Amino acid sequence: MLAPLFRRPLPGSLEGMTAMEDALRLESVSKTYGERVRVTALDDVSLALPYGTFTAVMGPSGSGKSTLLNTASGLEPADSGRILVGGQQLDTSDETAATRFRRGRIGFVFQAFNLLPTLTVWQNVLLPARIAGSPVAKRHTREVLDRVGLGDRLDHRPAELSGGEQQRVAIARAIVTRPALLFADEPTGALDSARAAEVLTLLGESVREFGQTVVMVTHDPVAAAYADRVLFLADGRIVDELQAPEAAGVAARMAAFRPRKAVA
Numbered sequence: 001m002l003a004p005l006f007r008r009p010l011p012g013s014l015e016g017m018t019a020m021e022d023a024l025r026l027e028s029v030s031k032t033y034g035e036r037v038r039v040t041a042l043d044d045v046s047l048a049l050p051y052g053t054f055t056a057v058m059g060p061s062g063s064g065k066s067t068l069l070n071t072a073s074g075l076e077p078a079d080s081g082r083i084l085v086g087g088q089q090l091d092t093s094d095e096t097a098a099t100r101f102r103r104g105r106i107g108f109v110f111q112a113f114n115l116l117p118t119l120t121v122w123q124n125v126l127l128p129a130r131i132a133g134s135p136v137a138k139r140h141t142r143e144v145l146d147r148v149g150l151g152d153r154l155d156h157r158p159a160e161l162s163g164g165e166q167q168r169v170a171i172a173r174a175i176v177t178r179p180a181l182l183f184a185d186e187p188t189g190a191l192d193s194a195r196a197a198e199v200l201t202l203l204g205e206s207v208r209e210f211g212q213t214v215v216m217v218t219h220d221p222v223a224a225a226y227a228d229r230v231l232f233l234a235d236g237r238i239v240d241e242l243q244a245p246e247a248a249g250v251a252a253r254m255a256a257f258r259p260r261k262a263v264a
């Protein structure tokens with residue numbers, strides 16, 4: 001059984017429902033790196049995220065946040081434990097099957113934006129849908145690009161955009177197909193506070209309007225406050241959580257994780 005700590009009752013309560021109703025479920029997932037020096041990046045992590053929830057993941061540098069995203073999405077294999085997406089177990093032993101499984105179900109916004117340099121903004125945003133053979137309505141694409149403030153940059157190539165603009169292309173690309181599960185690693189890291197607020201509002205709306213489930217790694221308490229819940233990682237374990245977070249409360253919780261200065 002998973003700790004009830006990690007299940008958040010939603011309006012129209014999900015209490016009593018089975019794992020089928022979780023957009024993402026991790027059961028005792030562990031991941032270790034390195035041969036010479038071994039690092040336990042994830043240490044027996046269990047969590048359950050119901051559909052239509054927005055979760056922020058925070059923790060000190062090296063606490064395992066990116067590893068959590070990468071293993072939960074099947075980009076990297078876990079050493080042990082089970083990962084279920086929409087009730088189906090993610091199997092990373094067959095890379096082609098794992099890629100097919102992810103396609104259409106899972107979206108990503110990476111720290112490195114992974115845009116194709118020869119394609120325009122418009123083409124980059126539509127590429128995943130094209131690969132998946134599931135066309136996206138032009139009007140919807142245009143709306144998303146307008147919402148992230150790139151309506152007048154459609155024909156630009158990534159090298160002709162600022163870092164923040166490239167980040168917004170990556171966000172538009174991830175949400176335009178409305179994947180059930182969206183992982184975002186520092187999606188507002190390169191944005192000023194006004195743009196960050198727009199992007200976070202957009203992510204919040206995609207959760208509330210389209211029932212998407214968003215998992216976002218961030219160092220920023222203000223960004224985390226847009227989520228329904230914050231999970232705090234330390235040394236590869238979930239050590240705390242905050243429901244309905246406010247920036248001040250998140251910052252206070254984060255301060256508790258800072259390494260204490262040695263007292264002389």
Ligand SMILES: Nc1ncnc2c1ncn2[C@@H]1O[C@H](COP(=O)(O)OP(=O)(O)OP(=O)(O)O)[C@@H](O)[C@H]1O
Pocket residue numbers: 033034039040041059060061062063064065066067068
């Ligand atoms: N490919 C790798 N090989 C070896 N060790 C790794 C590798 N990737 C991550 N680690 C180690 O695993 C731990 C967790 O790393 P991870 O990138 O998940 O942390 P993080 O919380 O996302 O950090 P940051 O906030 O600095 O991005 C760290 O100690 C890191 O050094």
